[in-house]
Amino acid sequence: MKKSASDLFIVDNSDADWKVRSYLKDWCELSRAIDIATGYFEISALLTLEEKWQSVERLRILMGDEVSLYARRPFIQTR
Helix, strand or coil: CCCCHHHCCCCCCCCCCCCHHHHHHHHHHHCCEEEEEEEEECHHHHHCCCCHHHHCCEEEEEEEEEECHHHHHHHHHCC
């Protein structure tokens, strides 16, 4: 099935009441797969989701080049 732009949903932290963390916690319970594109990524972001992200069969993260060594190290080690 071909996806269109209307199938995409963009969430950011600009709304004081609706944060990315809240959205991801909810969708980890509902989804088999989640794709995330982020300009800045930290491992602590996954930790704030508690263990909910581990129930997702496929989690893909497209990261920008602003990643700390702490966040980059686990990904380098899995290659």
